[in-house]
Amino acid sequence: MGILPISEWASWNTSFGGAGTGSGPLSGPWYSTHKTQLLGVLLAAASNFLISVSLNIQKCAHLRLACQTEPKPYYMSKLWWCGITLLGLGEVGNFTAYGFAPIALVAPLGCVSVIGSAFISVLFLKKTMRAADILGGTLTVTGTYLMVTFAPNVPQALTARRVQNYLVSWPFLVYLILGIIIFCILLYFYKRKAVKHIVVLLMMVALLASLTVIAVKAVASMITLSVKGKMQLTYPVFYIMIVLMAISCAFQVKFLNQAMHLYKVTAVVPINFVFFTTSAIISGVIFYREFQSAALLSVFMFLFGCLLSFLGVFVIARNKKEEHVQIPFIDYGHIPVSAVGQIQSKNQILATLKK
Incomplete structure (x- = not known):
């Protein structure tokens, strides 16, 4: 990483409305090299916003049922099923976004769910808009803009053979061994010493x-x-990754549910968002080498955008008052949604729905 190359300065100038090969800012070389990544960004942002809408609809259904003299089970409500359908669509979109954009970009976009829920709850649940919500939303939107602008461009096709090579690369093996050691130490304190601290x-x-x-x-x-015609589903590594995805997601839900049970949502949501996003970015850097050829200024601005998003989430979640309804809220641990979406929807949105 070093000083920004002239070609990259030119591409940024194009993206901000400078001279390009066409008639507009999206017709220049920046768009031609980033259009796949932009598709992933838009898909992830729209999916996370859809998730925030769906969860607000579900809570609205629960509140309506709680006000009835003879409340029916929540699964008998058409409004609740409408929310579940939207949730499923959002999770599928989140999953698909990882096929078009880098991990370092898709993972932080979970903040869209947080700010979306904060503002949508004003319409669905008749809540009062706080100054903290506006400030947090502004910080998060600014951070998201910086992340999208300065995110790494990874045009490589992730074929099964390339994934196999990454699995046996020494940086990933070192990272995996260190991760296993740290996890075992934490698990020892959790199981043997009964240390259930939120961290x-x-x-x-x-x-x-x-x-x-x-x-x-x-x-x-x-x-x-x-789907594009380059069959990859016949390789064993594809099914190995599916098993890894399912097992790791299942254990995440276990420990996350424990944290949600022991601590306030306002504490769990921002801390987990920061931890989850940081771990996702690190894994993308080590496994997929997403910042391998990035300029120093690009890395700095991207990390600064992450910092603003983290700060925005903390501001939105801070000093929220929790509300309790008579009918239990939906148990996300039993919904068969996508792996990453399971984590994002539960961690990052419940703050604005259960407060």
């Missing part, structure tokens, strides 16, 4: 999440290539 629980979730996002991106990319 211990969410660090185990983050370590598992790093494996989950690696597997999700590999599976999504191989499916995308197969």
Whole structure:
């Protein structure tokens, strides 16, 4: 990493409305080299926003049922099923986004769910808009813009053979061994010493999440290539990644549910968002080498955008008052949704729905 090359300065000038090969900012070389990545960004942002809408619809259904003299089970409500359908669509979109954009870009976009829920709850649940929501939303949107602008461009096709090579590369093997050692130490304190501190629980979730996002991106990319006509589903590594995705996600839900049970949502959501996003970015850097040829300024601005997003989530989640309804809220641990979406929807959105 070093000083920005002239070609990259030119591409940024094009992206901000400078001279390009066509008539507009999206007709120049920047768009031609980033259009696949932009598709992943738009898909991830739209999916996370759809998730926030779906969860607000579900809570609205629960509140309506709680006000009835003879409340019916929540699964008898058409409004609740409408929310579940939208949730499923959002999770599928989140999964697909990993096939088009880098992990370092898709994972932080989970913040869209947080700010989306904060503002949508004003319409669905008649809540009062706070100054903290506006400030947090502004910080998060600014951070997201910087992340999208300065995110690494990884045009490589993630074929099954390339994924196999990454699995046996020494950087990943060292990272995997260190991760296993740290996880075993945390698990020892959790099981043997009964240490259930929020940092211990969410660090185990983050370590598992790093494996989950690696597997999700590999599976999504191989499916995308197969749909385009380059069959990748006949390789054993595809099914290995599916198993890894399912197992790591299942254990994430276990430890995350424990954290949600022991601590307030306002504490779990921002800490878990930071841990999850950081672990996802690190795994993308090590396994998929997403920042391998990035300029120093690009890395700095991207990390600064992440910092603003983290700060925005903390501001939105801070000092929220929790509400309790008579009918239990939906148990996300039993919904068969996608691996990464399971983590994002539960961690990052419940803050604005259960407060």
